[in-house]
Amino acid sequence: MQLLGVIEGFYGRPWTAFQRSRLLGWMQGWSMNTYLYAPKDDLYHRARWREAYPETERLSLGELVKAAQQRGVHFVYALAPGLDLNWQDEADRAALLSKMDSMVSLGVRDFALLFDDIPNQADRAAQAAEQVDITHTLRQHLRAQGIDGLFLFCPTEYCGEMAQPSVAESPYLREVARLDGGTEVLWTGPLIVSPHISAESVREVAQVLGRKPLIWDNLHVSDYTIHRLHLGPYGGRLPELRGEVSGILSNPNTPFEPNFAGLHSLADYAAGGAEWDAEESGERALKAWLPEFGPGAELGDLRLLADTLFLPHRLGPRAEMLLRAAEQLTLDSGQADALAQLQAGRAAYRRLLSALEKGSNRELLFDLHPYLVDLNEELTRLIRDAQDAASGNAPSARPYRGGLADKLLELGRGRELS
Structure with a gap:
């Protein structure tokens, strides 16, 4: 795998500057190399994507970009214009390019366009064709400035259950395959929140897309419920999956601190051998996390809590x-x-x-x-x-x-x- 890291891509309150700094420290220590900035409720990322960031937020983003780059982490800025972008409108075209130019001025060199969680059009192939055109136009615009870093694309059909009539026969995904070879396509697996992602299922979508997918992994995401967090290990993905994807990015819990164990286990999975075991990985993560709970915390109690707030499809x-x-x-x-x-x-x-x-x-x-x-x-x-x-x-x-x-x-x- 080439890319390993974290997506701040959930709905709800975005993380703070302090939390993001903590995250980058974890990532550096765990050899993670990619941070995708895509908080759904960053007002200027999605709902009001045309507008420039206010100066205070712009400066804060600039500091985050520098901090990531200093730690050897790709800072990927994502824009999600799909709710109301009119690509036939010259003003919208100019707004999209201008927004990305403003990110270039902050030092961003890696970008993403996200078309997830938007309505499907009646002609899905035509919808995909327009999204491909948008992506190519933006990439050409950036390359004209000498910028040719990572570029990520999230399709509207971003998992197996969304592909119509199927992954293998989806007109939408076949059109997405026209993206140039340097564009990474994000994929969440068979489901939006996939308990299991098999190598076989990934090979199927890779054949359609003409490239290995980049996994947007929602295993630990919690923005769809206030009743639980997910503290379990990176499970349901066998070691053989690593050779079938271009990378894995975790979109984790909305509360920041509880993400230590899951992200630790993901990094452990990426570095593990053929005999890697999720349960053993979870135990290593909890032992590393225990000091954060204070001097009186007991490992057995933390094990119970992790099993209680385990993974979305089961208890520990x-x-x-x-x-x-x-x-x-x-x-x-x-x-x-x-x-x-x-x-x-x-x-x-x-x-x-x-x-x-x-x-x-x-x-x-x-x-x-x-x-x-x-x-x-x-x-x-x-x-x-x-x-x-x-x-x-x-x-x-x-x-x-x-x-x-x-x-x-x-x-x-x-x-x-x-």
């Missing part, structure tokens, strides 16, 4: 055991072993929260606090209900817990969620 094994105990206890309040397991789990979450509250990494505390508090509250409710039932008392009402979103979520209980 320790959290699965805790869930089974909770289910047993709701069926039979006299299950002493199940009650003890819940009490032990609650104690672990409480110890970890206490360590964070006394530790120096306040951002990590703030990012994890709502999840640890929620886990403590729910386990306390289950424990008290079981104790009340065992004593012949009715469970205590707790009307302050939950809002409309939680009540709507309850309506989906019993359905298999993916």
